[in-house]
Amino acid sequence: MPDYYGRKTQRAGFVRHLFNETAHHYDRINRLFSMGSGAWYRRHCLRRAGLRPGMRLLDVAVGTGLVARQAVGLCGSGADVIGLDLSESMLAQARRSLDIPLIQGLAEDLPLADASVDFITMGYALRHVADLTATFREFHRVLRPGGTVLLLEISRPTRPMTRHAMSAYLGWAVPLLSRLTGGGASGRTLMRYYWETIDRCVAPEVITQAMTHAGFAQVRCDAEFDLFRNYSGRKDGSGFS
Numbered sequence: 001m002p003d004y005y006g007r008k009t010q011r012a013g014f015v016r017h018l019f020n021e022t023a024h025h026y027d028r029i030n031r032l033f034s035m036g037s038g039a040w041y042r043r044h045c046l047r048r049a050g051l052r053p054g055m056r057l058l059d060v061a062v063g064t065g066l067v068a069r070q071a072v073g074l075c076g077s078g079a080d081v082i083g084l085d086l087s088e089s090m091l092a093q094a095r096r097s098l099d100i101p102l103i104q105g106l107a108e109d110l111p112l113a114d115a116s117v118d119f120i121t122m123g124y125a126l127r128h129v130a131d132l133t134a135t136f137r138e139f140h141r142v143l144r145p146g147g148t149v150l151l152l153e154i155s156r157p158t159r160p161m162t163r164h165a166m167s168a169y170l171g172w173a174v175p176l177l178s179r180l181t182g183g184g185a186s187g188r189t190l191m192r193y194y195w196e197t198i199d200r201c202v203a204p205e206v207i208t209q210a211m212t213h214a215g216f217a218q219v220r221c222d223a224e225f226d227l228f229r230n231y232s233g234r235k236d237g238s239g240f241s
Helices: 008-034 038-048 066-075 088-097 132-142 160-199 204-213
Strands: 057-060 081-085 102-104 117-123 143-154 216-224 228-235
Touching: 008 088, 008 160, 038 066, 038 143, 057 066, 066 081, 066 117, 081 088, 088 102, 117 132, 132 143, 132 204, 143 204, 204 216, 204 228
Parallel strands: 057 081, 057 117, 081 102, 117 143
Antiparallel strands: 143 228, 216 228
């Protein structure tokens, strides 16, 4: 994406800098995008995927803690939810409202032991990783037998009308609103980048194939409103240890 970085090796540095710059107003921008429905939807997806008390969960790309907060409510204890993020500023924001273990790191190289968690989540950040195969292999490695991975994502709408509407809203209206409501130029850049990564994201079948190749079973993609997609899969095994 030459408008943002010239080489693929520069992606992680660009993403880290962008989220460091926007962490303090990310939640405000998110509310503009989700129109208040985000918390309900995240909780619904987690519950539907089988998250329950007693499970240990890793939230990759925890950001300000939007997914992790719902996970704590379902797990029943902050000690059972771990947050990981590339951005130190995002981790600082998450620490203000969540009493959970927080780690700085990359999805492609998780600083966790083999078979150490029951559930892995990633909310709206898959488009920012450089290597899908490496990421999914890491997820598979740290999950216990029988564990679940749940990826919440936004992908390019298949219907032209939906795509044009979302392009206008996410590509123009939200970036403008985020700048006018205190996000500044960095907030506008974040939302422009957000939409462009949605518009250029790999097809859902590429994601599900990569999950299967990484060893996941029962891989599926559920679509809602021709925009929201959640991908899930399980690591073969019997029960949770």
